[in-house]
Amino acid sequence: MKKLDLKVKDYPELAISWETTLINKTGTWRTFYPKYFPKTPPCNYYCPANENIQKYIALSLKGEFEEAYFTILEKNPFPSITGRVCYHPCEIGCNRGNFDESIAIHAIERFLGDYGINFVESKRKIEKLTFDKKVAIIGSGPAGLSCAYYLLLKGVGVTIFEKESYPGGILFYGIPAYRLPKEIVKREVEKLTKRGAEFIFNKELGKDFSLDDLTKKYDAVFLAIGAQIEQELGVLNEDANGVLMGLDFLKAINLKRKIKYFGKNVLVIGGGNTAIDCARVALRKGAKVKILYRRTKEEMPAIREEVEEALKEGIEILFLTAPSKIIKDKKERVKGLECVKMKLSEEVDESGRRKPIPIKNSNFVIKCDTIIKAIGEKVDLAILPKEIIGKRTVLADEYGKTNIDKIFAGGDCVTGPKTVVEAIAYGRRAAYFILNYLKNFEIPKKESVSLVNYENLNTYYFEKQKRIEEDRLPVNKRKRNFKEIVATLTDQDVKYEAGRCFSCGVCNNCDNCYVFCPDLAVLKKNGEYEILYDYCKGCGVCAHECPRNVISMFFEEEK
Amino acid sequence: MKWQYANNTEEYMNPGHLACPGCGGAYAMRLALKALGKNTIVVIPACCWSIIDGPFPLHCIKVPLYHTAFETAAVVASGIRAALEVKGKRDIEVLAFAGDGGTLDIGIQALSAVCERNDKIIYACYDNEAYMNTGIQRSSATPYGAWTTTTPREDFKKERKKNITEIIAAHRIPYVATASIGFPDDLIVKFKKAKEAKGTAFIHIFAPCPTGWRMAPELMITIAQLAVDCKIFPLYEVFDGVKYVINYQPKNIPVQEYLKLQGRFSHLTEEEIEIIQKEVDFNWELLVKKAKG
Ligand SMILES: Cc1cc2nc3c(=O)[nH]c(=O)nc-3n(C[C@H](O)[C@H](O)[C@H](O)COP(=O)(O)OP(=O)(O)OC[C@H]3O[C@@H](n4cnc5c(N)ncnc54)[C@H](O)[C@@H]3O)c2cc1C
Ligand SMILES: Cc1ncc(C[n+]2csc(CCOP(=O)(O)OP(=O)(O)O)c2C)c(N)n1
Ligand code: SF4
Ligand code: SF4
Ligand code: SF4
Ligand SMILES: [Mg+2]
Numbered sequence: 001m002k003k004l005d006l007k008v009k010d011y012p013e014l015a016i017s018w019e020t021t022l023i024n025k026t027g028t029w030r031t032f033y034p035k036y037f038p039k040t041p042p043c044n045y046y047c048p049a050n051e052n053i054q055k056y057i058a059l060s061l062k063g064e065f066e067e068a069y070f071t072i073l074e075k076n077p078f079p080s081i082t083g084r085v086c087y088h089p090c091e092i093g094c095n096r097g098n099f100d101e102s103i104a105i106h107a108i109e110r111f112l113g114d115y116g117i118n119f120v121e122s123k124r125k126i127e128k129l130t131f132d133k134k135v136a137i138i139g140s141g142p143a144g145l146s147c148a149y150y151l152l153l154k155g156v157g158v159t160i161f162e163k164e165s166y167p168g169g170i171l172f173y174g175i176p177a178y179r180l181p182k183e184i185v186k187r188e189v190e191k192l193t194k195r196g197a198e199f200i201f202n203k204e205l206g207k208d209f210s211l212d213d214l215t216k217k218y219d220a221v222f223l224a225i226g227a228q229i230e231q232e233l234g235v236l237n238e239d240a241n242g243v244l245m246g247l248d249f250l251k252a253i254n255l256k257r258k259i260k261y262f263g264k265n266v267l268v269i270g271g272g273n274t275a276i277d278c279a280r281v282a283l284r285k286g287a288k289v290k291i292l293y294r295r296t297k298e299e300m301p302a303i304r305e306e307v308e309e310a311l312k313e314g315i316e317i318l319f320l321t322a323p324s325k326i327i328k329d330k331k332e333r334v335k336g337l338e339c340v341k342m343k344l345s346e347e348v349d350e351s352g353r354r355k356p357i358p359i360k361n362s363n364f365v366i367k368c369d370t371i372i373k374a375i376g377e378k379v380d381l382a383i384l385p386k387e388i389i390g391k392r393t394v395l396a397d398e399y400g401k402t403n404i405d406k407i408f409a410g411g412d413c414v415t416g417p418k419t420v421v422e423a424i425a426y427g428r429r430a431a432y433f434i435l436n437y438l439k440n441f442e443i444p445k446k447e448s449v450s451l452v453n454y455e456n457l458n459t460y461y462f463e464k465q466k467r468i469e470e471d472r473l474p475v476n477k478r479k480r481n482f483k484e485i486v487a488t489l490t491d492q493d494v495k496y497e498a499g500r501c502f503s504c505g506v507c508n509n510c511d512n513c514y515v516f517c518p519d520l521a522v523l524k525k526n527g528e529y530e531i532l533y534d535y536c537k538g539c540g541v542c543a544h545e546c547p548r549n550v551i552s553m554f555f556e557e558e559k
Numbered sequence: 560m561k562w563q564y565a566n567n568t569e570e571y572m573n574p575g576h577l578a579c580p581g582c583g584g585a586y587a588m589r590l591a592l593k594a595l596g597k598n599t600i601v602v603i604p605a606c607c608w609s610i611i612d613g614p615f616p617l618h619c620i621k622v623p624l625y626h627t628a629f630e631t632a633a634v635v636a637s638g639i640r641a642a643l644e645v646k647g648k649r650d651i652e653v654l655a656f657a658g659d660g661g662t663l664d665i666g667i668q669a670l671s672a673v674c675e676r677n678d679k680i681i682y683a684c685y686d687n688e689a690y691m692n693t694g695i696q697r698s699s700a701t702p703y704g705a706w707t708t709t710t711p712r713e714d715f716k717k718e719r720k721k722n723i724t725e726i727i728a729a730h731r732i733p734y735v736a737t738a739s740i741g742f743p744d745d746l747i748v749k750f751k752k753a754k755e756a757k758g759t760a761f762i763h764i765f766a767p768c769p770t771g772w773r774m775a776p777e778l779m780i781t782i783a784q785l786a787v788d789c790k791i792f793p794l795y796e797v798f799d800g801v802k803y804v805i806n807y808q809p810k811n812i813p814v815q816e817y818l819k820l821q822g823r824f825s826h827l828t829e830e831e832i833e834i835i836q837k838e839v840d841f842n843w844e845l846l847v848k849k850a851k852g
Contacts, residue, residue, distance in 0.1 A: 015615055015616075016616075017613070017615060017616045017617055017618035018616050018618075019616050019617050019618070020573045020575070020613075020617065020618060020619065020621075021573050021574070021575035021576050021577070021612075021613045021617050021618065021619040022573050022574065022575050023575065023617070024575035024576075024577070024613065024617060025575065026574070026575055026576070026577075029580065030580075458781075460781070460784060510561070511561070511562050511565035512562075514565060514568075515562045515564070515565050515743055516586070516743075516779075516780050518578065518581060518582050518583070518585045518586035518589065518779065519574050519576070519578075519580075519585070520570055520572060520573065520574040520589065521574050524565065524568050525568075532574060534574075534575075535574035535575050537579075537580035537581075538580060539580035539581035539769075539776040539777060539779065540580075540581070540775070540776060540777030541581055541776065541777050541779050541780055543777065544777035544778065544780070544781065545780050545781075553777075
């Protein structure tokens with residue numbers, strides 16, 4: 001403060017201030033202090049691969065598709081695949097779902113994946129392989145491929161043993177082309193071949209080689225053989241001609257093999273993706289198709305949209321119906337299926353769903369010539385050493401470590417039948433763990449999670465906007481072909497949809513905190529904000545008006 | 560949503576002022592000065608802002624400010640305008656910035672006189688719906704139903720809020736507008752229009768007072784938005800006293816949502832809330848009619 005050395009006669013007639021309130025440190029009034037405290041958006045949290053969805057959506061909004069693509073690759077090497085077939089639990093977690101409709105994250109992911117393989121991959125640098133350590137991978141499904149990818153990125157060479165003659169596992173020969181074109185799988189796999197991955201096809205563990213053979217030759221082995229054995233129905237005459245295994249059927253179609261005993265009237269048994277895929281494939285092969293499911297629509301484990309598409313295509317689903325006996329003719333050919341009506345009991349089974357029980361004397365017969373079993377897959381444990389197997393699956397921790405040194409495992413063979421993205425995530429975690437095992441590579445730390453719930457947002461600043469819908473091939477154009485049904489969004493559509501994202505927990509420079517502070521205690525400089533704690537009174541307006549919960553208030557004592 | 564005014568980070572007010580945390584009145588000044596800029600002289604009658612600007616020798620805003628007697632904001636501003644005229648200074652705005660008590664009650668005759676003469680000043684009333692500076696006494700701006708220290712408990716205020724905007728508009732001055740601190744861009748545009756007006760301009764600003772309204776300070780902006788969206792405080796302009804323009808279509812939220820966040824309304828029964836809702840709906844219809852012309 002300026003010194004007061006005015007004489008009485010010098011005083012002006014009016015009292016005039018000569019100092020600003022800047023000397024008045026109102027920060028001392030505060031009980032709570034605001035802090036920029038970015039948080040985890042639920043989309044990222046609910047993505048099994050932990051993709052930074054918010055970030056790639058923000059980049060997409062700015063048209064920075066290449067950066068956005070690389071953001072996905074940090075957690076998932078195959079966005080063109082997951083963008084097409086993932087269950088997208090991220091969208092269930094998406095906060096926007098509580099406001100109007102969740103962000104079409106899968107569609108943005110798919111666009112970026114396709115953008116990547118079309119425009120980015122060709123100019124990407126290829127990491128040099130060192131070959132001082134070598135890893136063998138058994139199985140080229142998403143778990144194996146993902147593990148291979150992250151090992152290759154760190155310069156570790158991989159050899160992938162695959163019992164079929166194509167890479168991709170279920171991606172290639174399970175999921176039909178109208179959902180996931182073969183071309184896409186091939187182009188995603190190129191990311192590995194370009195980096196020097198060695199594929200050895202038509203070699204089957206347990207038949208052509210053993211785990212021991214590999215541990216002798218390699219520094220580490222990653223087991224990713226999936227869960228591919230179709231479960232038995234346990235009814236009479238299951239050996240009749242015309243009773244097919246779900247995955248075998250799909251494999252045969254996808255690999256263009258001939259199928260014996262495929263007729264015109266097909267019954268598919270089951271409620272998962274395999275069942276729906278089998279039914280829709282059989283339909284495309286000219287059959288009349290019905291699905292039998294012993295519970296109700298709500299309990300179906302198949303992807304919801306796929307069930308709806310199947311119904312649209314004219315497939316009938318008989319709910320609360322279970323097979324009781326297969327009827328065959330004299331030539332051992334399937335002639336019909338005796339079924340029984342079910343009801344849901346109060347008892348809850350292992351899966352947490354209500355257990356279906358048969359209704360007495362409700363048996364009836366459906367005529368058919370083909371029955372496809374698709375009630376679930378299990379792991380082929382017979383080919384594996386006792387030390388690493390449990391009752392139903394391979395035993396491994398979340399990083400893939402098993403009870404035998406050098407042997408790691410992940411994907412469906414450890415988790416039981418799950419999803420593509422979970423297999424990818426497992427593969428990535430295992431790759432990091434193997435890198436740590438071989439090269440002391442530091443495993444990325446788990447990020448601490450402080451989730452942004454819908455209630456934490458200030459939605460006043462958002463307006464209702466329709467969710468983007470992807471174009472779909474009309475049902476009448478799907479007959480007898482395997483053309484892809486869903487189309488990739490255009491960049492305009494992607495930007496529109498990206499614009500709907502709330503950016504939960506992550507600042508996007510909306511300026512609200514700067515704009516609304518009544519104490520001028522938020523400075524805005526070069527797109528950044530700084531709280532002037534000397535003056536902030538802790539009113540909490542900035543935190544409350546932040547639409548996306550980036551700012552939190554903390555008790556002053558705890559500072 | 561992006562704020563227009565955030566692009567310019569020039570401020571005409573310093574931190575360290577003496578307003579309570581979450582003061583709508585303090586914030587209203589920040590916005591007004593942002594619109595009017597450096598060449599502004601501010602006149603403040605007795606009100607919270609007499610305190611907010613700081614005790615002698617401190618001063619918060621970065622433009623000259625005259626403290627004047629409670630009832631004289633309008634006329635002192637006119638006097639300053641006359642002096643500027645004499646000195647030939649034309650590029651300076653004179654802003655009288657007064658509370659609701661100083662505007663709707665004690666200052667109304669001076670304000671009316673200024674409007675009648677159509678003197679070239681901007682008169683802004685930051686309305687916090689009571690005499691806050693002296694301890695939350697009711698004013699004619701206090702709405703029906705509100706608790707104040709002079710309308711305690713069951714003696715909550717039974718009279719309706721005086722409609723100052725209509726009273727001033729009736730003087731047929733060139734520009735009258737309502738504004739809310741919850742809509743900063745709108746508020747700033749209105750001050751800019753006021754600057755251009757050929758004569759007196761009056762802006763009635765809705766400015767919540769967390770202390771007097773018995774509410775959480777962080778709700779300052781939310782409450783100011785709700786008042787508009789519940790149609791309690793519609794945003795509109797009146798040109799030359801006759802041409803009405805509604806600037807924002809309210810989201811039509813029940814008044815209950817606004818009332819329930821404030822302790823000053825916590826005693827209200829459902830019936831009383833219904834009375835408020837009816838009054839609000841009636842006023843809105845009236846306004847819509849006027850805007851249709
Ligand atoms: C028909 C069907 C549709 C599905 N649809 C979806 C979907 O839309 N979305 C979704 O998220 N999930 C879906 N799933 C589940 C998903 O495909 C699996 O969870 C995922 O593929 C598991 O990946 P994985 O790498 O662990 O195993 P797999 O993909 O099963 O790959 C295992 C690989 O190991 C090979 N292999 C097996 N045994 C041996 C051996 N002894 N020696 C050498 N190689 C061997 C196999 O040939 C295969 O290539 C579907 C599953 C099926 C069956
Ligand atoms: C003639 C006169 N009467 C009473 C006072 C005491 N006084 C100072 S500020 C004030 C209340 C002002 O209320 P309002 O205009 O609504 O402004 P607020 O304090 O709410 O911001 C009163 C009554 C005074 N200064 N002069
Ligand atoms: S609104 Fe955006 S950031 Fe928030 S959960 Fe949804 S996708 Fe994620
Ligand atoms: S709005 Fe300003 S004064 Fe209030 S807590 Fe935030 S920084 Fe502090
Ligand atoms: S209010 Fe806006 S600018 Fe401030 S922290 Fe939140 S998102 Fe960022
Ligand atoms: Mg007041």
